[in-house]
Amino acid sequence: MSAPQIVWLRRDLRLADQPAFHAAAQAGPVIPVYVLDDETAGDRAIGGAARWWLHHSLESLSRSLAQRHSRIVLRRGDAVRELAKLVEETGAEAVHALRHYEPWWRKAQGKLAGQVDLRLYDGNYLMPPGAVTTNGGDPYKIYTPFAKAVLDYMPPRECLPEPETLHSPDRWPDSDDLADWNLLPTRPDWSGGIAAFWQVGEAAAHERLEEWSGDVAAYADARNQPSQDGSSRLSPHLHWGEISPAQIWHRLDGRRGEGWATYAKELIWRDYAQNVICQFPGYASESYRDGYAGLWRNPNRGHLIAEELQAWQRGMTGYPIVDAGMRQLWQTGWMHNRVRMIAASFLVKHLLIDWRHGERWFWDCLVDADFANNAVNWQWVAGTGVDSNMFVRIMAPLSQSEKFDAAGYIREYVPELADLPDDQIHDPPDDCRGDYPVKVVGHREARERALSAWRAAKEEG
Numbered sequence: 001m002s003a004p005q006i007v008w009l010r011r012d013l014r015l016a017d018q019p020a021f022h023a024a025a026q027a028g029p030v031i032p033v034y035v036l037d038d039e040t041a042g043d044r045a046i047g048g049a050a051r052w053w054l055h056h057s058l059e060s061l062s063r064s065l066a067q068r069h070s071r072i073v074l075r076r077g078d079a080v081r082e083l084a085k086l087v088e089e090t091g092a093e094a095v096h097a098l099r100h101y102e103p104w105w106r107k108a109q110g111k112l113a114g115q116v117d118l119r120l121y122d123g124n125y126l127m128p129p130g131a132v133t134t135n136g137g138d139p140y141k142i143y144t145p146f147a148k149a150v151l152d153y154m155p156p157r158e159c160l161p162e163p164e165t166l167h168s169p170d171r172w173p174d175s176d177d178l179a180d181w182n183l184l185p186t187r188p189d190w191s192g193g194i195a196a197f198w199q200v201g202e203a204a205a206h207e208r209l210e211e212w213s214g215d216v217a218a219y220a221d222a223r224n225q226p227s228q229d230g231s232s233r234l235s236p237h238l239h240w241g242e243i244s245p246a247q248i249w250h251r252l253d254g255r256r257g258e259g260w261a262t263y264a265k266e267l268i269w270r271d272y273a274q275n276v277i278c279q280f281p282g283y284a285s286e287s288y289r290d291g292y293a294g295l296w297r298n299p300n301r302g303h304l305i306a307e308e309l310q311a312w313q314r315g316m317t318g319y320p321i322v323d324a325g326m327r328q329l330w331q332t333g334w335m336h337n338r339v340r341m342i343a344a345s346f347l348v349k350h351l352l353i354d355w356r357h358g359e360r361w362f363w364d365c366l367v368d369a370d371f372a373n374n375a376v377n378w379q380w381v382a383g384t385g386v387d388s389n390m391f392v393r394i395m396a397p398l399s400q401s402e403k404f405d406a407a408g409y410i411r412e413y414v415p416e417l418a419d420l421p422d423d424q425i426h427d428p429p430d431d432c433r434g435d436y437p438v439k440v441v442g443h444r445e446a447r448e449r450a451l452s453a454w455r456a457a458k459e460e461g
């Protein structure tokens with residue numbers, strides 16, 4: 001029998017359109033491996049809600065593999081060390097993996113390539129970062145010309161089928177037991193709402209795509225309405241690689257119209273974010289525009305900031321749309337995109353709290369927490385990114401709530417306000433709030449404070 005081939009799984013937990021599986025299956029018996037590595041990513045180890053997803057996704061992929069008389073070998077520790085050990089133990093010829101672009105994975109890939117025959121493939125993005133460049137040959141920093149350049153190359157490559165057969169090795173190496181990894185919360189178990197909201201795994205991703213494919217025509221408007229199921233909700237499936245963007249593209253392309261055109265551009269945002277972190281690996285912790293250092297320094301507000309940050313995290317700011325979003329995040333591990341923008345803007349501008357606190361909270365609470373997407377969007381909202389909204393454009397949460405008809409959404413996630421009529425629910429009068437808190441800061445006051453902090457920071461340089 002030919003030498004085994006290791007498939008190193010990370011955020012690519014699928015069988016179809018998975019080039020590493022495809023290549024390995026053609027080369028010999030396949031040993032799929034997932035290494036739970038809390039060391040290599042440093043302070044970017046997988047967050048709480050994402051660990052919940054990972055558990056179920058590994059379980060789902062294991063079931064699919066079992067139907068093919070295969071399995072996943074689970075190991076824990078430094079991924080490079082564990083994979084090099086496994087190659088030695090099994091006599092594997094090569095390690096096949098999808099290329100990942102988070103800075104820690106790029107380093108690990110380089111290190112592993114020095115020790116074993118590492119074969120890397122692209123497959124989690126429409127195009128690999130760096131595939132399109134400006135006329136001068138530089139990577140794009142700004143989304144709009146990047147998107148235009150990517151669109152010129154679309155549609156993406158054809159999708160690969162699932163491997164027809166997966167041969168097993170003569171002997172399976174030892175594996176950890178998934179349950180021993182304790183990826184699921186226990187004391188307390190806060191995952192009930194998440195479990196009720198999501199179906200995890202490759203089959204569930206395709207079911208969701210099928211269910212949603214009829215709605216893409218309405219996407220351009222519906223995606224902004226948090227009370228509607230108007231967006232695809234594919235983000236955790238995409239993040240964990242249970243489905244590829246090429247599969248989505250080929251399934252939905254041909255549905256001409258504004259809905260599809262808008263949706264395609266959102267998929268390209270995902271590629272853009274990878275393109276940004278490849279250029280700026282410190283993007284999740286460093287602001288990329290000058291003049292912001294003083295803005296969130298707040299020397300006299302330390303105590304207040306801790307309290308206000310907690311009010312924001314718990315959905316108790318007194319702004320119903322913000323609180324509905326923050327509670328949706330806590331309950332389901334996901335938040336509607338329009339509301340993510342409103343809640344993020346509220347933190348950095350109304351509360352004048354550094355965007356990095358918000359980025360961290362999202363990292364821990366989102367099932368789709370993604371190093372690139374999270375950092376790029378936080379910096380976009382905060383105004384600090386290489387391409388971003390201007391800080392002085394301050395979103396008004398109360399009018400956004402009305403404009404995008406969030407009454408149903410607020411009733412769902414802020415039950416204290418469920419009985420209020422539509423004309424009161426976006427901004428309830430103080431005497432109609434019952435147990436629901438009054439506003440942590442008034443909108444006009446917050447706006448003026450943010451603008452004057454901005455002017456002061458600019459003067460300071």
Ligand SMILES: Cc1cc2nc3c(=O)[nH]c(=O)nc-3n(C[C@H](O)[C@H](O)[C@H](O)COP(=O)(O)OP(=O)(O)OC[C@H]3O[C@@H](n4cnc5c(N)ncnc54)[C@H](O)[C@@H]3O)c2cc1C
Nearest residue numbers: 231232233234235266269270337340344369370373374377
């Ligand atoms: C402050 C903030 C933080 C965010 N953090 C994350 C994150 O950690 N992970 C994440 O996947 N998305 C993040 N987003 C982007 C966006 O909110 C989610 O991708 C989207 O809400 C997911 O819902 P959906 O699948 O229904 O999206 P759809 O509207 O159906 O879009 C389809 C897909 O396109 C991609 N996409 C859509 N919008 C964006 C965007 N603005 N940036 C990058 N990709 C996008 C997603 O993969 C999404 O699944 C963040 C946005 C903000 C404002």
